[in-house]
Amino acid sequence: MEDLILTNDNKIIFLILDGLGDIPNPAFSYLTPLEAAKKPNIDNLAMKSGILGRIMPVGIGITPGSGPGHLSLFGYDPIQYEIGRGVLEVLGLNMDLQDGDLAARANFCTVRDGIVADRRAGRIETRETERLCKTISETVSEIEGVQVIIKPGKSHRFALIFRGKGLSDKLSDADPHKDNRPFVNTSPKTKDAELAARIVNTFITRVMEILKEEKVANGVLLRGFSNKPGIPTFSHEFHLNALAIATYPMYRGIAKVLGMDVKEEPKDYQEMIRILKENYSSYQFFFLHIKETDLAGEDGNFPEKVKAIENVDAIIPDIYELNPHVLVITGDHSTPCPLKGHGWHPVPLLLVTKTGERDGMAFHEKNCILGSIGTIYSKQLMFLALAHGLKLDKYGA
Amino acid sequence: MEDLILTNDNKIIFLILDGLGDIPNPAFSYLTPLEAAKKPNIDNLAMKSGILGRIMPVGIGITPGSGPGHLSLFGYDPIQYEIGRGVLEVLGLNMDLQDGDLAARANFCTVRDGIVADRRAGRIETRETERLCKTISETVSEIEGVQVIIKPGKSHRFALIFRGKGLSDKLSDADPHKDNRPFVNTSPKTKDAELAARIVNTFITRVMEILKEEKVANGVLLRGFSNKPGIPTFSHEFHLNALAIATYPMYRGIAKVLGMDVKEEPKDYQEMIRILKENYSSYQFFFLHIKETDLAGEDGNFPEKVKAIENVDAIIPDIYELNPHVLVITGDHSTPCPLKGHGWHPVPLLLVTKTGERDGMAFHEKNCILGSIGTIYSKQLMFLALAHGLKLDKYGA
Numbered sequence: 001m002e003d004l005i006l007t008n009d010n011k012i013i014f015l016i017l018d019g020l021g022d023i024p025n026p027a028f029s030y031l032t033p034l035e036a037a038k039k040p041n042i043d044n045l046a047m048k049s050g051i052l053g054r055i056m057p058v059g060i061g062i063t064p065g066s067g068p069g070h071l072s073l074f075g076y077d078p079i080q081y082e083i084g085r086g087v088l089e090v091l092g093l094n095m096d097l098q099d100g101d102l103a104a105r106a107n108f109c110t111v112r113d114g115i116v117a118d119r120r121a122g123r124i125e126t127r128e129t130e131r132l133c134k135t136i137s138e139t140v141s142e143i144e145g146v147q148v149i150i151k152p153g154k155s156h157r158f159a160l161i162f163r164g165k166g167l168s169d170k171l172s173d174a175d176p177h178k179d180n181r182p183f184v185n186t187s188p189k190t191k192d193a194e195l196a197a198r199i200v201n202t203f204i205t206r207v208m209e210i211l212k213e214e215k216v217a218n219g220v221l222l223r224g225f226s227n228k229p230g231i232p233t234f235s236h237e238f239h240l241n242a243l244a245i246a247t248y249p250m251y252r253g254i255a256k257v258l259g260m261d262v263k264e265e266p267k268d269y270q271e272m273i274r275i276l277k278e279n280y281s282s283y284q285f286f287f288l289h290i291k292e293t294d295l296a297g298e299d300g301n302f303p304e305k306v307k308a309i310e311n312v313d314a315i316i317p318d319i320y321e322l323n324p325h326v327l328v329i330t331g332d333h334s335t336p337c338p339l340k341g342h343g344w345h346p347v348p349l350l351l352v353t354k355t356g357e358r359d360g361m362a363f364h365e366k367n368c369i370l371g372s373i374g375t376i377y378s379k380q381l382m383f384l385a386l387a388h389g390l391k392l393d394k395y396g397a
Numbered sequence: 398m399e400d401l402i403l404t405n406d407n408k409i410i411f412l413i414l415d416g417l418g419d420i421p422n423p424a425f426s427y428l429t430p431l432e433a434a435k436k437p438n439i440d441n442l443a444m445k446s447g448i449l450g451r452i453m454p455v456g457i458g459i460t461p462g463s464g465p466g467h468l469s470l471f472g473y474d475p476i477q478y479e480i481g482r483g484v485l486e487v488l489g490l491n492m493d494l495q496d497g498d499l500a501a502r503a504n505f506c507t508v509r510d511g512i513v514a515d516r517r518a519g520r521i522e523t524r525e526t527e528r529l530c531k532t533i534s535e536t537v538s539e540i541e542g543v544q545v546i547i548k549p550g551k552s553h554r555f556a557l558i559f560r561g562k563g564l565s566d567k568l569s570d571a572d573p574h575k576d577n578r579p580f581v582n583t584s585p586k587t588k589d590a591e592l593a594a595r596i597v598n599t600f601i602t603r604v605m606e607i608l609k610e611e612k613v614a615n616g617v618l619l620r621g622f623s624n625k626p627g628i629p630t631f632s633h634e635f636h637l638n639a640l641a642i643a644t645y646p647m648y649r650g651i652a653k654v655l656g657m658d659v660k661e662e663p664k665d666y667q668e669m670i671r672i673l674k675e676n677y678s679s680y681q682f683f684f685l686h687i688k689e690t691d692l693a694g695e696d697g698n699f700p701e702k703v704k705a706i707e708n709v710d711a712i713i714p715d716i717y718e719l720n721p722h723v724l725v726i727t728g729d730h731s732t733p734c735p736l737k738g739h740g741w742h743p744v745p746l747l748l749v750t751k752t753g754e755r756d757g758m759a760f761h762e763k764n765c766i767l768g769s770i771g772t773i774y775s776k777q778l779m780f781l782a783l784a785h786g787l788k789l790d791k792y793g794a
Binding site: 001004355356357358360370371372374376380383384385386387392393394395396397 | 420421427455456457458459460461462463464465466475479480481482485486621733735736739740741742743762763766767771772
């Protein structure tokens with residue numbers, strides 16, 4: 001079907017409200033946040049030129065992480081393509097990931113007599129982690145020609161990039177995964193990964209040497225080893241120049257992995273709109289990422305999620321006045337407040353277009369069940385957006 | 398699942414309104430033609446014994462041509478099986494296509510100093526094309542034992558059949574596809590196609606010799622080379638004797654490619670009904686094709702499309718009085734008036750049966766979203782029709 005893609009300058013905007021989907025909340029008259037939110041701008045578009053439906057990121061009953069959630073939105077099969085946990089961590093800390101890099105998540109831990117007594121080193125403060133990372137950086141910046149790049153995260157967490165040639169990610173976690181188990185090194189899962197295992201284990205040994213006088217954080221655990229994934233670029237797949245605009249680094253990072261451009265790091269929605277407007281003529285596809293809906297869902301905070309949706313509604317006129325061919329408003333997954341975490345529930349989808357069935361309904365989960373799009377896989381959404389962008393040729397004579 | 402097919406004389410009628418599906422039309426109170434049409438007979442059947450749904454010919458966002466549209470209606474995977482452009486052209490001109498034939502679309506063009514100055518030869522009149530085709534037919538009726546059959550179409554267009562042994566369709570177009578580019582011959586894409594390429598290029602050379610004194614139409618372009626496709630017959634797939642009744646030759650041709658019988662060439666709906674009645678006892682499956690809905694859609698003519706639907710409604714009593722087990726009313730694709738062309742939108746489907754969920758709704762796009770069939774792929778429709786025709790055995794004990 002890729003042969004059918006036509007090139008034109010019609011604009012497609014994906015406004016992604018992270019964790020948007022929700023379920024009726026018993027504490028709030030069994031409404032969902034999307035139903036309860038006053039969102040006159042979104043609903044006006046939905047009623048006048050909207051088609052509704054639901055997207056399923058991976059499959060029925062499957063709760064997706066941010067990686068598969070976004071890959072599928074952008075038309076990739078989230079089963080075929082994967083962004084490793086180490087890579088996501090590194091992207092979330094705004095580190096620069098290059099081809100061939102081996103990324104890992106890491107944290108400080110407490111080791112006693114070869115046993116991991118506390119995998120989180122008593123959740124030491126962020127500034128402690130910063131101090132220790134600085135020392136490690138200065139002491140172990142290179143192993144056998146492989147560059148080691150370290151960046152502290154929150155509390156006991158940090159992230160790592162090993163930059164060098166031939167570093168496979170086929171490595172077991174250097175982490176017993178539970179307290180009071182023996183400390184472990186990484187092991188290569190394939191012969192190709194022997195070099196990477198040696199580098200990583202040398203790194204661990206040298207770090208343990210540095211930390212040996214520490215009372216609490218006297219060990220490190222590394223896990224989620226992953227290379228920068230070999231995914232075909234978005235522009236190659238869909239013949240679109242794409243710009244990603246996101247306040248959170250992880251989402252700019254995922255976009256970069258797909259070869260999308262990332263101009264700046266906006267601080268707030270106003271800056272996002274400014275970047276969108278300044279670059280509108282140079283791109284055909286825009287990915288705008290909103291994190292606040294997911295944060296509220298993770299906190300189980302219904303009023304906060306309602307407020308987050310209302311705040312997005314306020315910027316809709318600024319976006320729609322650009323007159324895009326297609327405006328998609330949806331999420332990468334559901335984060336229902338009652339679950340305080342990601343859910344498997346299909347995500348409500350609004351596609352604003354002049355060439356659609358015009359469902360004439362407000363945008364929320366219950367109407368989306370009845371919408372003309374039906375319930376589709378997230379990875380199918382891109383083809384629907386391309387169709388409404390008049391970017392697909394006829395199939396067959 | 399083919400093992401489950403039972404043989405009985407229960408009748409299935411597919412009444413296909415070409416390009417039936419549409420979208421709400423801003424100029425007509427946001428109705429669709431199917432919603433606006435007064436169709437008491439169809440709606441009476443829909444309310445009393447109808448189940449509704451939508452069919453998707455190829456996939457989400459994909460706009461089908463007539464070939465994949467019909468192949469999928471008849472239960473064939475339109476990705477696996479293909480009817481080439483040359484074959485469709487030849488069928489549309491009512492030419493007799495035989496196994497092994499190599500078909501092509503062709504047109505007269507204007508060549509100056511080896512450059513194709515006008516790919517359409519100033520859109521010469523049909524009678525000019527008829528005159529030139531007659532001369533070519535008389536002069537180049539055979540090349541190396543391969544029979545050449547020519548038939549003029551509208552304006553500068555004509556169609557060709559090369560009839561002989563071993564003529565592969567793996568040929569590049571003998572067409573630069575744009576004006577002011579050098580004239581090109583065909584090239585074989587595989588070693589098998591070398592014979593066909595030589596025959597075609599000899600044909601072109603001899604025709605150019607014939608045309609050299611012409612002022613405007615002094616060249617020919619050939620494209621869409623395709624063999625009669627090797628598709629298993631409909632009767633083999635579904636154990637049904639099938640009769641196709643269509644006023645337009647292309648649809649009789651597609652049916653013939655699938656091995657359906659074609660008795661006569663009806664001039665109007667009354668003749669279609671007469672042929673249906675006369676042959677009703679000899680077949681189990683009937684394909685009735687209505688072209689007018691698509692023509693109106695292509696013209697963007699909403700009132701005309703409404704009228705076309707109403708005209709079909711008038712013949713429904715004549716069809717249903719035959720008391721078929723299953724009457725399917727749907728389209729091969731959507732042709733929304735606002736698009737003035739084929740669309741990717743799912744096609745409304747009505748299946749009249751005594752063994753269904755009985756949705757109790759009038760037949761139009763908006764109700765079809767809510768129907769008990771849901772949105773299915775067109776290629777799945779045949780199995781639903783077989784089921785309601787009580788032609789499918791139980792699967793498993």
